[in-house]
Amino acid sequence: MSASLLPDPLSVTVRAPAKINVYLGVGKARPDGFHPLETVYQAVSLYDDVTVTSAEEWSVRTVAEGPHVDVSGVPDDDTNIVVRAGKALTAHHDVDRKAAIEVRKSIPVAGGMAGGSADAAATLVALDRLWNLDTSDDELLAIAAGLGSDVPFALVGGTATGTGRGEVVTPVEDNGTWWWVVVFNGEGLSTPSVYGAYDLLEGGDHDFRIQPAMLETLRDARSSDSLAVFLYNDLEDAAFHLRPDLERAAEAALECGATMTLLSGSGPTMLAIASGAEDARTIAGMLAGRGFERTAVAHGPVAGAHVVAYG
Ligand code: C5P
Numbered sequence: 001m002s003a004s005l006l007p008d009p010l011s012v013t014v015r016a017p018a019k020i021n022v023y024l025g026v027g028k029a030r031p032d033g034f035h036p037l038e039t040v041y042q043a044v045s046l047y048d049d050v051t052v053t054s055a056e057e058w059s060v061r062t063v064a065e066g067p068h069v070d071v072s073g074v075p076d077d078d079t080n081i082v083v084r085a086g087k088a089l090t091a092h093h094d095v096d097r098k099a100a101i102e103v104r105k106s107i108p109v110a111g112g113m114a115g116g117s118a119d120a121a122a123t124l125v126a127l128d129r130l131w132n133l134d135t136s137d138d139e140l141l142a143i144a145a146g147l148g149s150d151v152p153f154a155l156v157g158g159t160a161t162g163t164g165r166g167e168v169v170t171p172v173e174d175n176g177t178w179w180w181v182v183v184f185n186g187e188g189l190s191t192p193s194v195y196g197a198y199d200l201l202e203g204g205d206h207d208f209r210i211q212p213a214m215l216e217t218l219r220d221a222r223s224s225d226s227l228a229v230f231l232y233n234d235l236e237d238a239a240f241h242l243r244p245d246l247e248r249a250a251e252a253a254l255e256c257g258a259t260m261t262l263l264s265g266s267g268p269t270m271l272a273i274a275s276g277a278e279d280a281r282t283i284a285g286m287l288a289g290r291g292f293e294r295t296a297v298a299h300g301p302v303a304g305a306h307v308v309a310y311g
Contacts, residue, residue, distance in 0.1 A: 008054075008130060008131060008132055009129070009130060009310040009311060010053060010054075010311045011051055011052065011053045011130070011309075011310070011311030012051070012052055012126045012127075012129045012130045012307060012309070012310055012311070013049055013050065013051040013126065013307070013308050013309040013310075013311070014049070014050050014122040014123075014125045014126040014129075014305050014306065014307050014308065015047045015048070015049050015050075015122065015305070015306060015307075015308045016047065016048055016050070016118035016119065016121050016122035016125075016154050016304065016305040016306075017043035017044060017045065017046065017047055017118060017154065017157055017300075017302050017303070017304065017305075018043070018044050018046040018047070018048075018107040018113035018114060018115060018118060018298070019041050019042065019043055019044070019113060019114045019117075019118075019150060019153055019154065019265070020041070020042050020044055020113065020180065020262070020264050020265070020271055020300065021039045021040065021041055021042075021162075021233060021264070021265055022040045022041075022042050022159075022178075022214075022227070022230070022231055022262070023038070023039060023040040023210055023211075023214060023230060023231070023232050023233075024037065024039045024040075024232065024233045024234055024235060024265070025037065025038040025039065025206060025208020025209065025210070025232070025234050026195075026198060026202075026206065026208060026234040026235060027206065027208060028203070029195075029199055030165075034149070034165040035165065035195055035198075036163075036164070036165065037149075037162055037163065037164070037165060037166045037208075038161070038162075038163060038208050038209060038210050039161065039162040039163075039166060039210075040159065040160070040161055040162075040172070040210055040214065040215075040218075041150075041153045041159065041160050041161070041162050041169070042158075042159045042174070042178065042300040042301050043153070043154075043157040043158060043159070043300055043301050043302045043303070043304060044113075044180060044182075044298040044299065044300035044301075044302060045298045045299050045300065045302050046106055046107050046113065046182065046296060046298050047106055047107070047118075048103055048104065048105045048106060048107050048115060048118050048119050048122060049103075049104040049122070049308065050082065050101060050102070050103050050104075050119055050122035050123050050126050051101070051102045051104075051126070051309075051311075052086075052099045052100070052101050052102075052123065052126040052127055052130050053099060053100050053130075053311075054097065054098070054099055054100075054130065054131075055098050055099055055100040056098065057098055058078060058083045058086060058087070058098045058099065058100075058101075059076075059100045059101065060075075060076055060077075060080045060082050060083055060100075060101045060102075060103065061076070061100075061101070061102045061103070062074045062076070062080075062102075062103045062105060063102065063103065063104045063105065064105055065104050065105055065106040066106055067294065068108055068184040068294040068296070069105045069106065069107070069108055069109060070108075070109055070186070070188070071105060071109060073109060073110070073188065074103075074105075074109055081116045081117075081119060081120045081147060081148065082101045082103060082119050082120060082122075082123040083101065084120070084147060085119075085120040085121075085123040085124050085127075085143075085147055085151075086098070086099055086101065086123055086127055088124075088143050088146060088147060089123075089124055089127050089128065089133070089135070089143060090127075092135070092139065092143055093133050093135070095131070095133070097131055099127060099130065101123060101126075103119050103122075105119075108184050108185075108188075108269060109188055110188025110189060110190060110191075111184065111185070111188065111189075111264070111267075111268065111269040112189065112191075112263065112264040112265030112266045112267045112268060112269045113182075113264055113265060113269055114150040114153070114154060114265065116148070117147075117148050117149075117150035117151040117153070117154045118154045118305070120144065120147045120148060120151045120154070121144055121151050121152075121154035121155045121304070121305040122154070122305045124140055124143060124144060124155070124305075125140070125155070125305045125306070125307065126307070128140070129307055129310075137155075140155055141155060141156075141169070144167075145167040149162075149164075149165045149166035149167050150162075150166055150167075150265075151167070152167050152168075152169045153166070153169045153304075154304060154305055155304050155305050156169050156171060156304045157301065157302060157303045157304025157305070157306075158171055158174065158301040158302075158303070158304065159171070159172050159173075159174035159218055159300070159301040160172055161210060172215055172218060172219070173215075173218070173219040174218040174219065174221075174301050175218075175219060175220065175221040176218060176221035176222070176227070177221075177299050177300075178224065178227065178273065178299060178300055178301075179224070179273070179274040179275070179276055179277055179279065179280040179297065179298075179299050180271050180272065180273060180274065180280065180297070180298050180299065180300070181253065181258065181271065181272040181274055181280050181283045181284050181287065181295055181296075181297060182264070182269060182270075182271060182295060182296045182297070182298050183249050183253060183269065183270040183271070183272065183287065183292055183294070183295050184269055184294040184295065184296070185243075185245070185246070185249070185267075185268035185269060185270070185294075186294070187243075187268065188268065189239065189242065189243060189266065189267045189268040191265075191266040193242065194235050194238050194239050194242065194266040194267060195235070195238075195266070197238035197239075197241055197242050198234070198235055198237075198238035201237060201238050201241060202234070202237070202238070206234055208234060211230060213230070214227070214230035217230065223275070224259065224273050224274065224275045224276075225259055225275070227273065228259040228260035228273050229260075231260050231262045231273065232262075233262055233263045233265075235263060235265075235266050235267070236262070236263040236267075239263050239266065239267035239268065240263075243267065243268055246263065246267055246268055246270060249261075249270045249292060250263075250270055250272075252287060252290050252292060253270065253272035253283065253287060253292075254272075255290075256272075256283045256286035256287050256290070257279070257282065257283050257286065258272030258273060258274065258283050259273055259275075260272070260273050261273075274297075277297065277299070280297040281297055284296075284297055
């Protein structure tokens with residue numbers, strides 16, 4: 001049933017951000033195979049746009065929005081997470097509707113920035129609006145959690161802690177604008193393989209805790225150097241073990257003036273914190289001079305999945 005007196009739109013476009021984990025603590029694998037996390041997510045200004053239109057059958061078309069995005073491995077059938085998102089939403093409402101979904105990707109594929117999760121979150125919001133389903137935020141978050149650990153955060157955006165397997169998202173106050181140099185990598189890295197290497201190398205027995213002082217630094221918008229000391233990713237050693245080239249990218253960023261580098265999620269994207277937009281552009285320019293040409297300058301926090309156009 002349509003909850004609005006207005007006719008349904010013909011198409012809806014929703015934009016969803018990439019995420020980074022400014023802190024990622026990983027515990028011992030649970031019986032279900034997932035790892036308990038304590039993480040601080042931040043949504044950053046690199047976005048995928050998802051456009052949906054009603055159709056007779058589910059379909060998905062993925063378009064790369066830059067040379068750092070390789071869509072060749074993205075499924076174009078019902079296994080694509082955006083179709084799974086659409087089916088989960090229609091099943092939840094017990095409606096028999098289908099859509100053609102177009103995904104314009106600026107977030108790297110298998111890059112550790114939750115691009116697929118962003119697309120799933122965007123699809124949920126877009127289809128909800130396309131069909132006026134009036135799904136509550138709590139329902140959307142529950143459906144999102146069923147699709148993947150990072151999908152709820154892509155709905156919420158901003159800066160938030162993530163617990164459970166990452167799907168329990170609690171917004172935190174972040175009054176800063178933090179600048180990042182994002183160093184892309186041509187070769188994707190599978191999340192399960194990094195967690196597998198982590199289990200072998202570390203046993204997952206870490207004492208992981210988000211430090212209150214880190215949250216205060218975000219809340220009080222202190223300097224990038226103050227935040228730099230808290231940046232941490234438990235998966236970094238495992239990712240470097242699988243892909244030694246990532247450590248070289250981190251070293252290069254430090255040599256180009258970054259105070260601190262960080263693996264993004266499960267990689268292979270690397271991040272370098274910068275003191276501002278200009279500093280970030282300078283570091284990116286110097287990295288290009290050393291052969292790291294595929295970079296972006298991004299800032300966070302930014303909004304979660306939101307409508308940008310009705311057609
Ligand atoms: O939840 P999502 O589909 O993004 O997870 C992809 C894979 O990453 C899981 O199948 C699992 O191997 C690994 N993972 C994990 N612990 C988490 C999140 C993901 O082991 N908290």
